[in-house]
Structure formats: structure tokens, C-alpha cells
Amino acid sequence: MQHIGIIGVGEIGKALVEGLRLDGSASPEIFLSPRGAHVAAELSERFEGVHVCADNQEVVDRADLVIIAVRRQDHHDALDGLTVADDKTVLSLMAGVAIDALRRTLDTNAPIVRAIPLPAVRERRSVTVTAPPHPAVDALFDQLGGSLPVADEDAFNVFSALTGTLTAHYAYLATLTSWAANHGITTDVAERYVRGLFQNVGRALNDESRSLDQLAADHETPKGNNERIRTTWFDPANAAALTQALDGLLADLK
Numbered sequence: 001m002q003h004i005g006i007i008g009v010g011e012i013g014k015a016l017v018e019g020l021r022l023d024g025s026a027s028p029e030i031f032l033s034p035r036g037a038h039v040a041a042e043l044s045e046r047f048e049g050v051h052v053c054a055d056n057q058e059v060v061d062r063a064d065l066v067i068i069a070v071r072r073q074d075h076h077d078a079l080d081g082l083t084v085a086d087d088k089t090v091l092s093l094m095a096g097v098a099i100d101a102l103r104r105t106l107d108t109n110a111p112i113v114r115a116i117p118l119p120a121v122r123e124r125r126s127v128t129v130t131a132p133p134h135p136a137v138d139a140l141f142d143q144l145g146g147s148l149p150v151a152d153e154d155a156f157n158v159f160s161a162l163t164g165t166l167t168a169h170y171a172y173l174a175t176l177t178s179w180a181a182n183h184g185i186t187t188d189v190a191e192r193y194v195r196g197l198f199q200n201v202g203r204a205l206n207d208e209s210r211s212l213d214q215l216a217a218d219h220e221t222p223k224g225n226n227e228r229i230r231t232t233w234f235d236p237a238n239a240a241a242l243t244q245a246l247d248g249l250l251a252d253l254k
Ligand SMILES: NC(=O)C1=CN([C@@H]2O[C@H](COP(=O)(O)OP(=O)(O)OC[C@H]3O[C@@H](n4cnc5c(N)ncnc54)[C@H](OP(=O)(O)O)[C@@H]3O)[C@@H](O)[C@H]2O)C=CC1
Pocket: 007, 008, 009, 010, 011, 012, 013, 033, 034, 035, 036, 056, 068, 069, 070, 071, 072, 074, 077, 078, 079, 093, 094, 095, 115, 116, 117, 118, 119
């Protein structure tokens, strides 16, 4: 893709620009929507070949690949009335907006692809799920840490629901830290310790020779502390509540 346009320059739009510029090159040329002016101006000043457009139509007109990175609730405001020529490719990052619905909004025959990049694309360390497979889009995400093309939106939505669990994980770590602080440990010390514990979990996950069940077993002494918390807190009722929350999210994403 020679020219990339981004409509919606917030958290993920910015991460994409930073990832694309990580190697210091000035290509591809990137065209940003003007809204969120502060972030767009900062990116354009920091990086060569990053331009802020006058409006969203100019982003579309100047790009071969048009990335839509606005919040779902803003997409009509951002997209209604735009003209998207059939020779463009549209890449939607919006959770919960199906390709058919987006095609009606944009009134175009251009290929529409969906993707779930995560903020780690800024370090080129996120595997991005895409649907349907599209060679140029998948090549773009291969450059940013990897692509995982799936055949259809049903599969895509399952992955989308999984990404909805990330901030609950951070909240879990924050709860552990608060618990220790409430028991007299300085918050800084507790937080540093919790971060270290779970960085080691992250490293262990890199060992794909061991299944998740095996990793859990390897960290657990029979009748020990880990077994106690797993069986008294993450019990079948808790696991069922998580499953139910994911099912509810998946239903809303369809
Ligand atoms: N953050 C993430 O990790 C991921 C996000 N996504 C998806 O990407 C989308 C954006 O998420 P995120 O970056 O977190 O959200 P942000 O709120 O950080 O960014 C959205 C941006 O869109 C701008 N915007 C709103 N209305 C318009 C408009 N009419 N024209 C142009 N720009 C507009 C906002 O401007 P203003 O601030 O002025 O309102 C804001 O800069 C969502 O649909 C989300 O589902 C997908 C994968 C991961």
C-alpha cells in the first residue's frame, strides 16, 4: 500500500502510525483525519510523510487503503456521505460493525476488511486478527507483528470478544496490589512485585511446548497456595460467569 488514510486518530490510530514509522522510514505516506487535532498534528510533526487532511473525504481521496478507527457510536457521523471509489480498500477496526452494515453506510463496492490491531502494534509486537483474508492488509499487519487471517466474521467476533478481556486482567492485577496495600505493604512495592510476578507469567506463555493446563500444573504444589486460590476463587461458578460474560459480548458483536 503506497498511501494509507486513517479516519479517527485516537489510541489505536496513533499506535498504527507509530508502528508503521518504527523503522525510521518515511513510507508509506499516511493521511490523517483532522479530528483529534492535537494528536494528528503531533504525529505529523514527529514523522516524515504523515499529513493531516482538511476533512475525512480528503483522507479517502488521498489513500489506497482507508483505515476506519473511530468509535462505533461515531461511525455514522464520521462516514455518512463519504464517497469511496471501488478501487480503494477499506479496513475497519471498529468492534461490532459488520461488513454488510459498513458497506451500506459507505455505499461502495470496494473490498472491506476488518481487523483487531492492539496497541502493541506500535512496537510491532501484536498479532492482528483479520477477516476476510486480504493479501495487502495481511502483509501490512505481518510488518506490525503478525497477522492471523480468519475466514469469516463469526470467527472474527470470537477473537474480538477475547480482546475484550484485557482490561479486566489489568483490573485483576490492580486488585491484587490494593489487597496487599490494605495489609500494610507500600503500594509501590506491592505493585512492583505484582508486575514482576505476571511478567514471569508472560515469559512462561512464550513456551509453547507446554499447554496452558500444563503451565498451571507446573506452577502449583498439590494442596498448596495456588491450588487453594484457584479452587476457592476461580471455581466453576466464577469460570461460568466469565463464559457467560463472553457469550453476552459475542451476541452483541454480531
Ligand atoms: N484501543 C484499542 O486497543 C483498539 C480499538 N479498536 C477500535 O478502534 C476504534 C477506535 O478506538 P480507540 O482508538 O481506542 O478510540 P479513541 O477514542 O482513542 O479514538 C477515536 C478517535 O476518533 C475520533 N473521531 C470521533 N469522531 C470522528 C469523526 N467524525 N471523524 C474523524 N474522527 C473522529 C476521536 O476524536 P475526538 O477525541 O475528538 O472525539 C478520536 O480521536 C474503536 O471502534 C475500537 O473498537 C480496535 C482494536 C483495538
